[in-house]
Amino acid sequence: MGEYEAAFDRIANAVTHRVLENPAVPDEAKNELAEALDGVHADLPSSTRRAVAEVLSDQQRAEAYESDLRAELWRHFGPAEYRAETGLQDGSTGIILKRGARSIIVQAKFTRAPTFRAQDASGFALRADFGVPVILVAPAPLGPGSVGVLAQLLGDDNLEFVQWRGSADNGVLLETINRMLNQANRPTA
Incomplete structure (x- = not known):
């Protein structure tokens, strides 16, 4: 049995380092994997248990952020x-x-990173799916590398980014929503 346990530990450690702790892997993939691994939590190496717990904790924080x-x-x-x-x-x-x-979509996009990264911005593509303006809301400011990547999208009057950390940031959020609702779905000249 020792050989199989060692192989399992190697696989679990590889999953931890290559997926759960990899910032390039989308949160959705991490969440799905962490939920699947949570069922065998007791059998995992301690480093993998910690990574699974962190991902699941992030998922709970994201759900709380959206709920707020x-x-x-x-x-x-x-x-x-x-x-x-x-x-x-x-x-x-x-x-x-x-x-x-007039309609708009407000999309919460939780990140625990200190800045919002371009790869976190998959929601901006949704405007085309729904045909209405989108406001992407996140707790972190746009990161320096993301500003250039998102500049083309953010330059569009139908797309906005708002940093919202809670009710203290309601002023800018409500101002952006009201402005977009007042101009949403208007034909352009």
């Missing part, structure tokens, strides 16, 4: 303008706000 944002938006926009939540292709939730005939 939804609660703030509901509190400010209520049933008159807070219309729906929709699952998006990257696993996150898009919140649809509607004012008259």
Whole structure:
């Protein structure tokens, strides 16, 4: 049995280093793998157990962040303008706000990194899927490397990025939402 346990440990350690601890691997893939490994948690090497716990903790923080944002938006926009939540292709939730005939999607994108990286911005592609403006909301500011990558997208009037760490940042978030709702879906000249 020792040979199989050693092989299992090598595989688990490789998964830890190449996937769970790799910043280039999308969070969705890490979450899926961590949930699968959580079922055999007791059999994993300690370094893998720590990595699985960290990924699952990040997933819980992301869910709490999205929940806090939804609660703030509901509190400010209520049933008159807070219309729906929709699952998006990257696993996150898009919140649809509607004012008259105008709609926008507010997408929370949690990251524990000190800055928001370009690879975290998969939500911007959703504008094409839904045909409405998108506001991507994250707790971290845009990172220096991401500014250039996202400049083309952010230059579009239908795409915005807002750093929101909680209710203290509601001013800029609400200003951006109201501006976009007031101009959303208007034909361009």
